[in-house]
Amino acid sequence: MGQDLLSPLLSAPIVETWAFYLLTTLSICLAIGVLADRVVIRSGFILIGVFGTISGIFLLLSAQFLALAQIMIYAVGITLMVVIALMLTNPRLEREQAVVYYDESLPPLAKIFASCKRNLSLWTAILSFVTIYAALIGENHWPLSDQPVGQDAVKVLGEALVTNYSIPFEFASVLLLAALMGAIMLAKGEPKNKDDDENLAVVDEAKKQENNLALQR
Numbered sequence: 001m002g003q004d005l006l007s008p009l010l011s012a013p014i015v016e017t018w019a020f021y022l023l024t025t026l027s028i029c030l031a032i033g034v035l036a037d038r039v040v041i042r043s044g045f046i047l048i049g050v051f052g053t054i055s056g057i058f059l060l061l062s063a064q065f066l067a068l069a070q071i072m073i074y075a076v077g078i079t080l081m082v083v084i085a086l087m088l089t090n091p092r093l094e095r096e097q098a099v100v101y102y103d104e105s106l107p108p109l110a111k112i113f114a115s116c117k118r119n120l121s122l123w124t125a126i127l128s129f130v131t132i133y134a135a136l137i138g139e140n141h142w143p144l145s146d147q148p149v150g151q152d153a154v155k156v157l158g159e160a161l162v163t164n165y166s167i168p169f170e171f172a173s174v175l176l177l178a179a180l181m182g183a184i185m186l187a188k189g190e191p192k193n194k195d196d197d198e199n200l201a202v203v204d205e206a207k208k209q210e211n212n213l214a215l216q217r
Contacts, residue, residue, distance in 0.1 A: 031050050032126070033046045055071050063153075
């Protein structure tokens with residue numbers, strides 16, 4: 001009975017509209033956080049949130065398969081793998097370092113220029129978003145379709161992936177393989193030199209001698 005009461009409420013146009021605005025606003029804020037955060041591991045976890053909100057938008061569009069693929073491929077398959085690889089290559093906790101953006105003695109215009117130079121990726125993303133929004137706000141380039149989504153949409157999409165769109169589907173598998181190989185290479189680290197192995201052997205031998213002397217005493 002609870003589902004019968006919630007289904008009309010969740011399918012109401014006003015609820016879908018507010019959910020869309022909430023998810024898009026959250027996605028944009030998280031994307032800006034990915035660019036603005038200077039801690040790589042934390043930025044990767046924020047990126048997982050971005051993909052999660054995008055999958056929520058797909059759910060609002062009744063595209064359950066795309067929402068699941070967004071989570072499995074991007075959020076889990078790529079981002080989480082790279083984040084785990086970075087954590088393995090950095091056994092010590094990553095600390096935020098105090099970054100000096102500009103000298104306090106600079107004039108205001110020079111401070112603004114220095115800040116833009118330091119956060120070039122952030123300002124580029126904001127400018128791109130404003131440009132795309134300004135280009136699309138005047139005209140509806142993607143008119144809404146009046147045809148309802150069929151119940152066998154996942155079946156049709158699966159058939160299209162293995163027939164007409166088989167090559168892009170294989171490219172997606174290659175992308176996952178490249179992400180896996182990159183994560184393994186990051187976790188593996190740089191190969192050790194022979195000199196490093198010899199130094200480690202000398203240090204271990206010295207420690208053993210110290211332990212033997214301590215036991216003899």
